[in-house]
Amino acid sequence: MHKKCYVLVLVIAIFFSCLSGCYDAREIxxxxxxxxxxxxxxxxxxxxxxxxxxxxxxxxxxxxxxxxxxxxxxxxxxxxxxxxxxxxxxxxxxxxxxxxxxxxxxxxxxxxxxxxxxxxxxxxxxxxxxxxxxxxxxxxxxxxxxxxxxxxxxxxxxxxxxxxxxxxxxxxxxxxxxxxxxxxxxxxxxxxxxxxxxxxxxxxxxxxxxxxxxxxxxxxxxxxxxxxxxxxxxxxxxxxxxxxxxxxxxxxxxxxxxxxxxDSYETTYYMMLTGNFKNGIVSIPDKYSPEHAIIFNLHNSRKPKVKAYFKDGKPVIDLRIAMESEIYAIQSRMNYEKLSMEEDIESQIEEFLLKGMNDAIKKTQKQYGVDIFGFGGWMAGNFFTIDEWENYNWLSHYKDAAINLDLHVDVRRTGLIFNSEPIFTIKGKEQRTTK
Structure with missing residues (x-):
């Protein structure tokens, strides 16, 4: 009985000695x-x-x-x-x-x-x-x-x-x-x-x-x-x-x-196209008064939807992007807050962004031939096996892909102003730019 107790005490002592520290421990x-x-x-x-x-x-x-x-x-x-x-x-x-x-x-x-x-x-x-x-x-x-x-x-x-x-x-x-x-x-x-x-x-x-x-x-x-x-x-x-x-x-x-x-703006478009654009302020020229800017806050409203397929042996990618914006300033003081003008300002934003997105994609395709957007992850679904996919070598075919963008921008808010009022000077009421 005493022998078993001695053995138990010895085992416990050895066990706790192992918990006392590490031989290779380093102080901060x-x-x-x-x-x-x-x-x-x-x-x-x-x-x-x-x-x-x-x-x-x-x-x-x-x-x-x-x-x-x-x-x-x-x-x-x-x-x-x-x-x-x-x-x-x-x-x-x-x-x-x-x-x-x-x-x-x-x-x-x-x-x-x-x-x-x-x-x-x-x-x-x-x-x-x-x-x-x-x-x-x-x-x-x-x-x-x-x-x-x-x-x-x-x-x-x-x-x-x-x-x-x-x-x-x-x-x-x-x-x-x-x-x-x-x-x-x-x-x-x-x-x-x-x-x-x-x-x-x-x-x-x-x-x-x-x-x-x-x-x-x-x-x-x-x-x-x-x-x-x-x-x-x-x-x-x-x-x-x-x-x-x-x-x-x-x-x-x-x-x-x-x-x-x-560059900085091309990177912004890259982040929008990949769904990683969290928030940002963008200024665009007012179509009806180019010397004035429309300033708005922008963010992706949901992840882009991608459809990748082959047409006549050529890779095709359809990319749908949805974004939301909030108007921060209208320098021309044109009343874009009216419901009748909502589609107009949305189309101006879409036109500006679409050009930038297409130019960024074109640069990666024609100048560098490098897919940094990850379109290959969607295109791979058209192949039955990994070997088929690797033998196709998407990275070498990216430059030939047709990429179609569908951008939709919703102006959700107009900031703290519901109506752009005209400016009054000593000459009277300032004439606003009208559509």
């Missing part, structure tokens, strides 16, 4: 967590790796005072709340390990917000580097994939928090702007990697860059024109401010190589 402050990782073409080796991580000084990620050396001089590789290290290496993962020769803590990828490739590097091909990240246990599959005009290192150096103390929060909120404007999508690592080997569609990435603020002209123009629907690429936005970093449009890939891009 034994590591630094990379916020951004950048990859550029190397000079003496395959690539140049840039890693940005927080300093944790002053009890806050964004605390100031950590960016100076002993002489009190601000280092160009140190920002408020974060450090930036750059190294040349044969691969990304080995480069991260090589940094341990200079950094007092191990670099972890558990909380990485974005993986950034320079455009020059992306055009050479990134597919060989994606596999390493996919296998690596620390890879955060929700990190965003970004291609930047110019160097990824320069883009990361301009990645600063000007609002609030947390750089991580600043990056998260920047990426979240996709749901507010629709000028760039949210592309995560898992989606990018999945589309690398997809037979239905090709990968895309966010397109970014650094703005030098030289596009905002100071010329005095007597009567500036109304330019609506003009798209921009990274670095082209006519603006000034404190943050030089910007995300504008998408980078288009054929396999693992970047082959082109869509």
């Amino acid at each position: 402050d034994d590591e630094v967590y990379a916020i951004s990782i950048g990859v550029d073409k190397g000079v003496n080796n395959k690539l140049r790796l840039t890693v940005q991580y927080p300093t944790y000084k002053g009890g806050s990620e964004g605390s100031s005072g950590g960016g100076q050396d002993q002489s009190g001089i601000q280092s160009k590789n140190v920002q408020e709340g974060s450090n930036i290290n750059t190294i040349e290496a044969p691969t990304v993962l080995e480069g991260i390990d090589m940094l341990s020769m200079a950094i007092s803590r191990r670099v972890s990828l558990f909380h990485t917000k974005c993986l950034i490739f320079s455009e020059d590097f992306a055009k050479l091909g990134v597919e060989g580097y994606m596999g390493g990240f996919e296998r690596f246990r620390e890879t955060r599959t929700t990190m965003s994939i970004i291609v930047t005009k110019g160097k990824a290192e320069d883009f990361i150096k301009e990645s600063k928090s000007y609002i609030g103390s947390s750089l991580s929060k600043s990056i998260e909120l920047l990426l979240a702007q996709s749901g507010i404007s629709g000028f760039f999508p949210q592309i995560e690592f898992s989606e990018f990697y999945r589309n690398l080997s997809s037979t239905y569609k090709q990968p895309i990435a966010l397109y970014g860059g650094v703005n030098d603020f030289k596009n905002l002209k100071e010329e005095d123009v007597e009567n500036p024109p109304l330019v609506a629907g003009k798209g921009f690429l990274p670095g082209q936005l006519p603006r000034r401010g404190v943050s030089k970093r910007e995300l504008v449009g998408i980078a288009i890939f054929d396999g693992g190589k970047m082959v082109g891009s869509l």
